[in-house]
Amino acid sequence: MREYMKAIEAIQQAEEHDTEHKHTAEIQQQEIKCQQALFSQRTNETQEETLERSMRDPEVAVSKTNLGLIIFFCD
Numbered sequence: 001m002r003e004y005m006k007a008i009e010a011i012q013q014a015e016e017h018d019t020e021h022k023h024t025a026e027i028q029q030q031e032i033k034c035q036q037a038l039f040s041q042r043t044n045e046t047q048e049e050t051l052e053r054s055m056r057d058p059e060v061a062v063s064k065t066n067l068g069l070i071i072f073f074c075d
Contacts, residue, residue, distance in 0.1 A: 004038045 011031045018027060042050070 004034045004041075007034045008038075 008031060011027055011034065014023070015027050015031075018024065045053070
């Protein structure tokens with residue numbers, strides 16, 4: 001799943017660099033393929049599996065930690 005996310009990030013960078021829009025169709029096709037692959041992997045995922053997967057993601061863990069600090073200091 002992470003590989004698809006990296007691919008989507010690369011696709012977004014390609015889109016930013018394609019200022020003349022010569023490769024727009026190709027870029028969109030690749031993004032659609034990656035999005036469909038991600039969706040098909042997550043289709044049978046339970047809420048618990050989604051939570052476990054998201055908590056393994058370092059960005060989510062950092063966000064959760066930051067939210068905890070915000071709540072702590074606001075109380």
